Amino acid sequence: MADQPEPKALTAPSGGDVTLLIVDDDAPLRNRLGRAMERRGFDVRLAESVEEGVGIARRERPAYAILDLRLSDGNGLDIVAALRDARSDARIIMLTGYGNIASAVAAVKAGVLDYLPKPADADAITAALLDHADALPPPPENPMSADRVRWEHIQRVYEQCDRNVSETARRLKMHRRTLQRILAKHAPRD
Structure with missing residues (x-):
């Protein structure tokens, strides 16, 4: 069997605004994800709290955002409103290790594009951020029983x-x- 080339990783669109806000209170995850998204062409801003995330959202008006649902000082949904006020076309992804239907519905109603369980890899996050189609994402490889x-x-x-x-x-x-x-x-x- 011949070796097949690895699929090319998705990258941020060139020539446009690629500012990305990542808010997560888990420092190793936040930093690792930040580096991975920079390698994919995003101009990354990192924050660890709702307060810091809201400040960056208002000041820098990022085009993209990756938010943790549960933060040490509140809820990532509080940042969604600030992002929508600063920039109505911001593309926002919510990450959580505590997913449930009620919080997913609240996130989508607030303007979040997708709701991904932790740990999500950078390729899945990038695909969710850049996907402009209304198609459903592919089923997970290893869903929970x-x-x-x-x-x-x-x-x-x-x-x-x-x-x-x-x-x-x-x-x-x-x-x-x-x-x-x-x-x-x-x-x-x-």
Whole structure:
């Protein structure tokens, strides 16, 4: 079998505004993603908080943005409004390790183009930023199993209820003992 050339990585459009704001409170991820996006031709600005992200959005009016949903001082959706006020045509991608349908819907309603789970690679992010078609993205190579998605949802609600089993069970409309058995188990494999 002959070696096939690797597909060429997507790059920022030449000749246009390629300013990119990346806001994430995870410094290693933010810096690694910043370097990867610079290699793809973007003019990158980095921020670690909502306050810093809003300041850069208002001051520099970036054409593109990659935002983490949960930040140490608030929610990445707060930055979306500042970006839309500064530049209505900004292309915004939301990254999160805590994805759920409600936050995805809120992000899209606020003006986010795509909602990607962490860890997302730079090629997938670049494709989402530059894709101007309304087509659905290709299915993920290794999606989480239904059992894993259920387990992640239960864990998230449990944390949001301050680890209160009774309150979590009530909100999930689940028997308390059933929830306790689920919480005692390890996460299902993908």
